Amino acid sequence: MQEKLFGKTLEELKAVAVSLGLPSFTGKQLSEWLYKKEISGFEEMTNLSKKARSQLSSGYELGIHEPTGVQESTDGTKKYLFPALPGKFIETAYIPDAKRSTVCVSSQVGCKMGCMFCMTGKQGFQGNLTAGEILNQYRSLPEWKKLTNIVYMGMGEPLDNLSEVLKSLEVLTSDWGFGMSPRRITVSTIGITPAMLEFLDKSNAHLAVSLHTPFDEERRKLMPVQQVYPLNEVLNEIRSWDFGRQRRVSFEYILFKGFNDSSAHVNELSRILHGIRCRINLIRFHPIPDTPLESPGESTILQFKDRLNAKGITTTIRASRGQDIRAACGLLSTKRLLKQD
Numbered sequence: 097m098q099e100k101l102f103g104k105t106l107e108e109l110k111a112v113a114v115s116l117g118l119p120s121f122t123g124k125q126l127s128e129w130l131y132k133k134e135i136s137g138f139e140e141m142t143n144l145s146k147k148a149r150s151q152l153s154s155g156y157e158l159g160i161h162e163p164t165g166v167q168e169s170t171d172g173t174k175k176y177l178f179p180a181l182p183g184k185f186i187e188t189a190y191i192p193d194a195k196r197s198t199v200c201v202s203s204q205v206g207c208k209m210g211c212m213f214c215m216t217g218k219q220g221f222q223g224n225l226t227a228g229e230i231l232n233q234y235r236s237l238p239e240w241k242k243l244t245n246i247v248y249m250g251m252g253e254p255l256d257n258l259s260e261v262l263k264s265l266e267v268l269t270s271d272w273g274f275g276m277s278p279r280r281i282t283v284s285t286i287g288i289t290p291a292m293l294e295f296l297d298k299s300n301a302h303l304a305v306s307l308h309t310p311f312d313e314e315r316r317k318l319m320p321v322q323q324v325y326p327l328n329e330v331l332n333e334i335r336s337w338d339f340g341r342q343r344r345v346s347f348e349y350i351l352f353k354g355f356n357d358s359s360a361h362v363n364e365l366s367r368i369l370h371g372i373r374c375r376i377n378l379i380r381f382h383p384i385p386d387t388p389l390e391s392p393g394e395s396t397i398l399q400f401k402d403r404l405n406a407k408g409i410t411t412t413i414r415a416s417r418g419q420d421i422r423a424a425c426g427l428l429s430t431k432r433l434l435k436q437d
Contacts, residue, residue, distance in 0.1 A: 098155065098156055098157040099155070099157065100157045100158070100226070100228050101152070101157070101158060101159055101228075102130055102158060102159030102160050102232065102235070103226055103227035103228025103229070103230070103231050103264065103267065104227075105263060105266055106123060106124065106270065106272045109124075109126045109130075110122075110123030110124070111123070112126070112156070113126065116155070118151070122148065124272065125143060125144060126141075127272045127273065129141045130158075130160075131267065131272070135158075135160075136158070136160070138152045138153040138158065139153075159232070160236060161178070161179065161232055162236050163177055163178050163188070163236060164177050164178065164185075165177035169417070169419070172192050173189060173417045174189070174190040175188070175189050175190075176233070178229075178232065178236070180229050181205055181223045181229075184205045184223065186202040186233070186250070187202065187250065187251060188200065188250060190237055191417050192242070195244075197242045197245070198243070198245040198246070198247060199234055199237060199240075199245075199247075200249050200250045201233040201234060201246060201247070201250050202225065202230075202233065202250035202251035203230055203248055203250070203252040203253070203254040203256075203261055204222075204225060204256065204257055205221075205223050205224075205252070206219040206220050206222045206223075206252065207219070207220075207251065207252045207253055207256075208220075208256060209253050209256070209286055209320065211286065211306075211318060211319050212317065212318045212387060213350055213384070213387065213389055214384070216251045216252065218384070218385075218386070224257040224260060225260060226260055227260045231264050234246060234268070234274075235274075244280060245280050245281070246280065246281045246282075247282045247283075247304075248281075248282065248283040248284055249282070249284045249304070253286060253288070254284060254285060255285045255288045255292055255295055258291045258295065261283065261295075262294075262295065262298055262299060265278070265283075265299050268281065269300070278300035278301045279300075279342060282301060282304050282344075283295060284306065284348065285303070285304070285305060285306070286306045286321050287321060287325050287327065288321070289329055289330055289333055292330070292333065293333060293337075296337055300343060302344045302345070302346070303334075303345045303346070304345075304347070304348055305330065305334070305345065305347050306319070306347075306348045307327070307347040307348060307349050307365075307376075308348070308349055309356040310327070310365045310368050311361075311364060312326060312328075314356060327368070328368070331368060331369070334372055339373065344374075344375070345372065346374060346376070347374060347376045347377070349365075349376050349378050349379065350380075351378060351379070351396070351397055352381055352389045352391070353389075353391060353396075354390075357392045357396050357400055362400065362404055363407075365407075365409065366404070366407040366408075369409060374410075375411065375412065376404055376411040376412075377412055377413075377414045378397060378400065378401055378411060378413045378414065379413075379414050379416075380397065380416050382419055397413060401413055
């Protein structure tokens with residue numbers, strides 16, 4: 097299998113050029129063709145010599161691939177299927193709204209984290225995506241030029257694939273890449289503390305932390321990561337980090353009936369988040385097989401939001417999008433498509 101150029105950084109592209117005996121500045125030309133223009137083959141790189149194009153095509157693959165399938169929801173959300181890794185697949189959600197269009201990208205095939213409420217976790221882990229496979233979910237959408245926001249909230253734990261995620265962010269936000277503002281990008285994590293700190297240091301994208309309950313014992317039941325990186329450790333690191341005025345930290349909170357939706361949870365959230373400039377995104381639980389968890393009624397969700405806002409914590413309810421095609425939060429999975437080894 098040929099090495100792919102799409103997803104490489106400017107320095108990596110310069111190294112490719114030099115390895116082929118081409119001038120270093122050819123790397124900059126390659127970045128412009130890959131990230132600034134719509135091309136489908138090396139022959140379209142018209143400012144490179146025929147010899148250079150021949151060398152590139154014989155040693156490398158472009159690495160830009162269209163999705164192999166799509167489902168469309170009644171609300172306009174689309175779920176795209178992309179091949180990734182040999183014989184595997186990932187799902188990517190496109191979410192149009194009145195003022196913004198968001199792509200929710202995957203960073204892994206499956207996930208190691210085993211959260212009780214997530215279909216991707218029930219799939220298990222098959223492998224990490226490359227930066228190119230992450231970026232291809234953005235670049236290869238038919239709607240890619242309409243996109244205003246990117247969220248790393250699809251399949252996988254982004255910070256468990258930190259090096260490739262950081263590389264993809266570099267390509268997205270650099271002048272030589274797609275030139276997107278990091279303020280338009282949010283990366284989600286369940287709280288892998290060392291990787292989170294490296295992400296905060298090396299990127300300017302927003303951070304979203306999966307919280308789901310403020311109580312340690314409850315969180316251990318929901319999320320095994322709590323045993324390794326406890327929530328208080330994650331929050332202490334966030335509290336000490338200087339986010340500035342432009343960068344945002346938010347907390348994701350899926351509501352479960354009779355489990356994490358009481359006034360005691362509101363009070364404890366207010367206590368543990370004190371001193372952190374943040375917002376909470378409340379998320380409706382979308383049922384998955386083999387779990388006892390249920391979503392509370394709409395009145396409970398609204399009351400929970402109002403109580404948090406009354407405590408001074410900016411809280412919103414995330415709209416459920418694409419539920420009828422299993423594209424909503426926690427539902428992405430390609431388990432049924434996995435080829436048996």
